[in-house]
Amino acid sequence: MKVITGRWAEFRLYLCYVAAVFWPGVRVPTFGTPAEFTTNLDSLTDDDLKILIEEGRRMLDHQEMGLERIRSRAVTLLTVGLAETAVVSALAARAFHHDAPAAVTWCLGVVAIVLAIGGAISVLTAQARMGRVDARHLATCTPPLLRATAHEYLQSLGEGEETVRTRLTVLRDAVLTESFAALLLALTWLFAL
Numbered sequence: 001m002k003v004i005t006g007r008w009a010e011f012r013l014y015l016c017y018v019a020a021v022f023w024p025g026v027r028v029p030t031f032g033t034p035a036e037f038t039t040n041l042d043s044l045t046d047d048d049l050k051i052l053i054e055e056g057r058r059m060l061d062h063q064e065m066g067l068e069r070i071r072s073r074a075v076t077l078l079t080v081g082l083a084e085t086a087v088v089s090a091l092a093a094r095a096f097h098h099d100a101p102a103a104v105t106w107c108l109g110v111v112a113i114v115l116a117i118g119g120a121i122s123v124l125t126a127q128a129r130m131g132r133v134d135a136r137h138l139a140t141c142t143p144p145l146l147r148a149t150a151h152e153y154l155q156s157l158g159e160g161e162e163t164v165r166t167r168l169t170v171l172r173d174a175v176l177t178e179s180f181a182a183l184l185l186a187l188t189w190l191f192a193l
Contacts, residue, residue: 002029013166014173018118020126028126030166034158041147049150056153060131063160067128070167074123077174081117084178087185088113094192102191105184112181119174129163131156 004013013029020028041049088110095106133152141148 003033004029017122017170021118021121030162032162034162037154046146049146052150053153059157063164066164070171071124074120074171078120084113091188095188098192102188105188109181109184112177116174116178119170123167123171129159131159
C-alpha cells in the first residue's frame with residue numbers, strides 16, 4: 001500500500017485521488033502504513049481466541065459499514081457538484097461580459113468544482129483496500145486453526161482502518177473544495193451584477 005507523507009501530504013493525496021478517476025485500476029495511496037500485528041497469541045485459551053475472532057469479525061463489518069457511509073455521502077456531494085456545474089454554466093456569459101474579477105472568480109470556481117467532483121467520484125470508484133480473512137490461506141496453516149484464524153483477523157484490521165481513515169479525509173477535502181466553489185460562484189454573481 002503506497003503511503004503519502006511529508007509536506008503538503010493531504011493536498012498531494014487528494015490530487016492522487018482526483019487523478020485516479022482518469023486512471024482505472026490504480027491503487028490509491030493512504031496516509032499511513034497499516035499497523036502490523038506481531039503479538040504472540042500462545043498464552044491465550046481457546047475461549048479467548050474465539051472472542052478475538054468474533055471481535056475481529058465485528059470490526060471488519062464496522063469498517064465496511066463506515067466505507068459505505070462515506071460512499072453514500074460522496075453521492076450526495078456529487079449531486080451538489082453537478083448542480084453547481086449548472087450554475088457555473090449559467091454564470092459563464094455574465095462573468096465574461098463584466099470586468100476581470102468576475103471572470104477570474106468564475107474560472108477559479110470552475111477549477112474548484114472540477115476538483116470537488118473529482119474527489120467525490122474517486123471516493124465512489126477508487127479501489128478500496130480492505131482487510132479480509134482468506135479461508136484458502138487458513139486451510140494451509142498448521143493447526144491449531146483457531147489460533148491462526150485469530151491472528152489473521154487481528155492482522156487484517158489495519159489495512160481497512162487506513163482505507164476508511166483516508167477516504168473520510170478525501171471526502172472532507174472534497175466538501176471543503178465544494179464549499180469554496182460555492183463561495184466563488186457567489187462572488188462571481190456579485191461581480192457580474
